[in-house]
Amino acid sequence: MENMKSKVDYSLYLVTDSTEAILGSRDLLGVVEQALLGGVTIVQYRDKTSDTGTLISIARFLHSICKAHNIPFVIxxxxxxxxxxxxxxxxxxxxDMSIVDARRILGDGSIIGATVSxxxxxxxxxxxxxxxxxxxxxxxTNTKxxxxxxxxxxxxxxILHYLDTTSAATKAVKTVCxxxxxxxNLQRIKYQLLAPTPSSPEPKTxxxxxxxxxxxxxxxxxxxxxxxxxxFTTPPPWKARSTEPHFWFEKNEDEVASLLRSAISCTKKVRETSPLSHNMTNLVVQNFAANVALGIGSSPIMANAGAEAADLSKLGGALVVNMGSNVTPEGVENFQVAISAYNSVGGPIVLDPVGAGATSMRRDALASLMRTGYFDLIKGNEREIMAVAHASGLSVPPSFTPLTSTSGQEQQQQQQQQQRGVDSGESLLTLQQKAGLVSHLAARERTIILMTAATDVISDGVRTYSISNGHAFLGKITGSGCTLGTTLSAYLAANPADKLHAAVAGLLHFEIAAEWAAKRTDVKGPGTFVPAFIDELYNYSVAVGEGGDFLGGVAK
Ligand code: 3NM
Ligand code: MG
Known part of the structure; x- marks a missing residue:
């Protein structure tokens, strides 16, 4: 018996429910029989209302059909x-009864499970x-x-981390959630629960x-x-990625050359395939984002209703979830429907948590979006990425040590200050600290994190790069961050094989076009910069499409 107990397969654990709301008028035995034929690996009979006599007779039936399928049955x-x-x-x-009493009554051979939170x-x-x-x-859940x-x-x-690191007994205990x-959401749950960290590359899951x-x-x-x-047994459609622990990557010549080669080919791919960029975004930037999308060679659609997403997700494009002005409960619900639709077909999603740290409504919206779905890329300024780290449950990432130029107390005060508006504000972090935070968060969320600033930091948790292209005018116009999200979505849709390279390519396109625009003699300031920027996004795409290989000279 003890031996059989250790062989239990917990992978798909069925808990029954006999209520009208869930079972309806169907027969529980028939439903459980179907579930056994479908492949559940263990069954728990949970019935909070029947009398003892009824419980025993239903349990006898259920036990006998489980036995026929060689599947353990618990009450x-x-x-x-x-x-x-x-x-x-x-x-x-x-x-319920304590585990110790139940063990004394049922013996060592019985399976005893416990609910813990x-x-x-x-x-x-x-x-x-x-x-x-x-x-x-x-x-x-509506069920309980x-x-x-x-x-x-x-x-x-x-809880898994505690079990993993405390004792042989805690490490050995089986777990289901x-x-x-x-x-x-099953694949994403499984995927996110297996997030390696440098100290435990193979964590308990x-x-x-x-x-x-x-x-x-x-x-x-x-x-x-x-x-x-x-x-449960197949990797998610957005494809299993490396589980190597991350580390700070020092750029080397070969790596840069290969990144630039791949950037050229990613830009060509966007131009050739004109992928759909589905933007759920705010009124302030809708028109600008659509023009940017057209400029880089993608096909934009601005559609904020969640109900449209199921159809749009099937067109091979990518979704931008821009929190800008959609953090009302209704807005969040629209996002959630769309996120589920894109996740279920493996379509890439870019999350732009605009102003995420600014208000408690935005922090709540961010937390519920992060509970709902998987994002292929999360981009934001320093404050926004800090808010994402917070929503991810990170308190102090390993390399997130206080700046030496400020006293610990001063820095704490700075960190406690609320983010004002959506502008990025003063930086609290050195480049090295940003790289530590970004790569750690990317490894934890198993996604790509981009922290924008004069020097951007981007990581997939394994490879971390910094990029210093762009122009100060990008900070003087509205919607530059939002339209970068749009640009990145098109690059991810057209280049699914290596999403980090795709994102770097999109970032270079966006920032180098800004430099070109700012240098033009007809550009006198932020106002004239906007139309010139749209020109140069387009010109960059044409230049690459015509075989221009200029990146070595301009990428920083
Ligand atoms: N126990 P569904 S939640 C029976 O948190 C039960 O301990 C829970 O139902 C706990 O899969 C729950 O329909 C119901 O969401 C889960
Ligand atoms: Mg109970």
Missing amino acids: NDRVDVALAVGCEGVHLGQD SIEEARIAVERGADYLGIGTLYA KNTKDIIGINGIRK IGGINAS IDGVAVVSAIIGAPDPKTATSHLTKL
């Missing part, structure tokens, strides 16, 4: 029912001998309204996901189950 809460039917074990909530609860459950932990609540804590990806990560998991409504409430539970199984 929620009721140790007496588990004992009566002789099934494989129980799952205990924080208010904090490090302390995880510590106690392991100490008392739980075989696995159900960690939650990951996301808010009275959950104690919604802890998100970061909360799960913290629960709450709001379905086909649209979840052994499985537990779902209720995604199977019990599905129109066809068997198909839904086999789809979830497939999602």
Whole structure:
């Protein structure tokens, strides 16, 4: 028995629900049978309302069909029912019988699982001998309204990190996460929970996901189950990336030459394929962003309604989620629908968290967007990227040491000052510190992070570059940051193979065109700069398209 217990496959853990809202008028046994045929790997019978006699007879049936499929069967809460039917074990909530008592009654051979939502609860459950932990609540769910804590990806990560680094027993315990998991977010959840850091390149991750409504409430539970199984075992459509730990990359000549070669080919690709750039953006920049998109050779569409995204996501383009003026609950909901649509087809998404640190509404919007979806690139100025780091649960990244030129106290005061407006303000960080923060955040979020400034820093968590092109006029006009997001989206859509190289190419296009425009004799200041900039975005694309290989001379 002990031996069998260690072989349990937790990858797709079904928790049943007998309520009208989820099961409807269907027969639970039939639904569970379909789920078994679809490939669930363990089943928990959870029924908060039936009488003991009914519980035992339903549990007997369920146990027998699980046995026929060689799948372990456990009961929620009721140790007496588990004992009566002789099934494989129980799952205990924080208010149920203690693990120690249940173990004494059921014996060493039984599977005992526990619900935990904090490090302390995880510590106690392991100490008392739980075989696995159900960690939650990951996301808010209609299935269980009275959950104690919604802890998100970061909360799960913290508990996993604790388990990974504390003792042999905590490292060995099996884990599943629960709450709001379905086909649209399963791969991302699994992917983001496996975020390596320099100190742990192979961190402990979840052994499985537990779902209720995604199977019990599905129109066809068997198909839904086999789809979830497939999602759990295949890399996400945005493709698995290197899991090497990141490090600060010192530019070398060969690397620069190869980046510039790839920049030329990425620009040609945008020109040839004219990818769709779907902008969900603010009124201030819609017209300008559309012109920039046309200038670089992409096809823009400005569409803020989430309901349009499912159709648009199928056109091979990329989405820009620009938080500019869309941080109302309704705006966030539109973003969420669109993010799910692009994530489900693997279409790239650029997140532009405009003014993210400025107000609590924006901080909340950013946090909920980051809980909803996977972004292929997150771009922002220093304050915005700091807000992203905060939303990601980073407190003090490893190389984020105080500046030597300011006292610790002064710096703390500066950091506590609220960001004003969306302008970037004074920098608090040295280039080295920016590189540390950007690469660490990129590795953690498993995405590309671009921090813009006079010298931009960009990283995918493995490779980190700094780029010093651009012109001060970009800081004197509205929407330069937003239209950079648009530019990058087109580059990602046209060049999916190496998204970091694609983003560097887009950044060079944008910033070198700005330098060209600023040098023109007809440009007298920011106002005349704008139309000249659109000209030069276009001219750059034509020059590269006609075989111009000038980047070696202008890229910094
Ligand atoms: N326990 P769905 S959340 C049974 O957080 C249960 O401990 C939770 O349902 C916890 O997959 C939950 O439909 C319900 O979101 C999960
Ligand atoms: Mg309970």
